[in-house]
Amino acid sequence: MTHHLYTQQPQILLIYYNTSTDSSYSDEILNNFDDIANENPIEEVFNGLTITERIAQIKIKTNCSLTTVSEISNLLRDLGHNIPKDPRTIMKTKVRDLTKLNNGVQCNSNSFVHLGLIEGIRKKLMNADKKLMMLILQFNIDGLPLWRSSRTQFWPIVCRIINCQDSSEFLVTLHCGVGKPLSVRSYLRPFLDELKALLNDGLLHFGQKFDIRIGAFCCDAPARALIKQIIGHTGYCACERCETHGMRSDNRTTFPQLTAALRYLLLVKKLLNYFL
Numbered sequence: 001m002t003h004h005l006y007t008q009q010p011q012i013l014l015i016y017y018n019t020s021t022d023s024s025y026s027d028e029i030l031n032n033f034d035d036i037a038n039e040n041p042i043e044e045v046f047n048g049l050t051i052t053e054r055i056a057q058i059k060i061k062t063n064c065s066l067t068t069v070s071e072i073s074n075l076l077r078d079l080g081h082n083i084p085k086d087p088r089t090i091m092k093t094k095v096r097d098l099t100k101l102n103n104g105v106q107c108n109s110n111s112f113v114h115l116g117l118i119e120g121i122r123k124k125l126m127n128a129d130k131k132l133m134m135l136i137l138q139f140n141i142d143g144l145p146l147w148r149s150s151r152t153q154f155w156p157i158v159c160r161i162i163n164c165q166d167s168s169e170f171l172v173t174l175h176c177g178v179g180k181p182l183s184v185r186s187y188l189r190p191f192l193d194e195l196k197a198l199l200n201d202g203l204l205h206f207g208q209k210f211d212i213r214i215g216a217f218c219c220d221a222p223a224r225a226l227i228k229q230i231i232g233h234t235g236y237c238a239c240e241r242c243e244t245h246g247m248r249s250d251n252r253t254t255f256p257q258l259t260a261a262l263r264y265l266l267l268v269k270k271l272l273n274y275f276l
Contacts, residue, residue, distance in 0.1 A: 114190040120170040
């Protein structure tokens with residue numbers, strides 16, 4: 001005896017059939033299945049929204065975390081659905097760049113201001129020794145949380161002239177936002193453009209030309225990781241000088257190996273293997 005059951009769900013027809021006794025009837029169902037699917041496309045189950053759009057809608061309605069969205073997407077991917085893995089892609093999160101300042105620099109005037117490296121140096125040279133011919137600059141980049149209960153941070157770029165009479169620090173660039181700057185390139189571009197021009201051409205101030213040299217960049221580990229765009233200091237391959245691989249010990253990342261290959265030596269070997 002043939003058993004067949006039709007169950008109706010919203011705008012899609014599910015068909016259950018048994019081919020053990022009546023193969024001709026089952027063949028007829030299989031032949032008509034494409035027509036049934038075309039009349040009831042899966043996309044219409046969610047009122048014209050794709051699964052990805054439906055997940056984004058649920059995220060907005062329930063205000064769940066991106067971690068939850070990631071878990072949902074991974075579950076659906078395991079079930080065979082072709083949806084993005086990254087929750088930021090599902091939510092169509094835009095990569096925000098810094099918008100324009102008056103001088104044409106790309107930055108957001110609400111969260112970013114570039115006061116100028118050259119302008120700051122000129123102010124420090126007002127009472128400088130006239131015999132001074134070279135200026136040695138020292139820079140500091142660091143993050144500063146504003147409140148303990150908030151993720152809002154200041155990320156300033158500070159400079160001082162080491163060999164000048166007035167060697168106090170002055171502010172070059174300031175970013176304020178939630179967490180670190182989203183675009184490191186846009187954050188550093190105004191500062192680097194001025195610094196490159198100073199290193200190449202020097203600074204002409206009231207008829208006197210000063211050569212510019214970099215003394216040091218003073219940055220802690222998180223700031224160095226941000227600027228260099230490398231793995232953070234808690235990562236297993238976080239050493240900036242050698243190729244050692246860390247290990248966890250007492251809830252800490254440690255680097256017990258003392259004889260690992262230096263990074264620049266490994267780079268030289270790769271270049272030699274590439275060109276030779």
